[in-house]
Amino acid sequence: MADAPQALPEIDFATFILSLGSSALVHLGETPDDDGETRRNLPLAKQTIDLLALVQDKTRGNLDEGESKLLAALLYDLRIKYIDAQKK
Secondary structure (H helix, E strand, O other): OOOOOOOOOOOOHHHHHHHHHHHHHHHOOOOOOOOOOOOOOHHHHHHHHHHHHHHHHHHOOOOOHHHHHHHHHHHHHHHHHHHHHHHO
């Protein structure tokens, strides 16, 4: 019997940012990928983190307080994890 399709979350700014954050965690080897494998790809992790930083720069002054705090906290956490991954 096929699994019933899952309802996707509503797409808003937070969902978009968290999706990119999840991708960065996969590339950092912190979270398994779709195949259940944990792989580290630091160049892709850096690219995704840089993309989030670009979004932060281009949306400055246009986000509500919650969105701005979410993006700043996510970037901070990912940058720390990236630095730690480089040391390994």
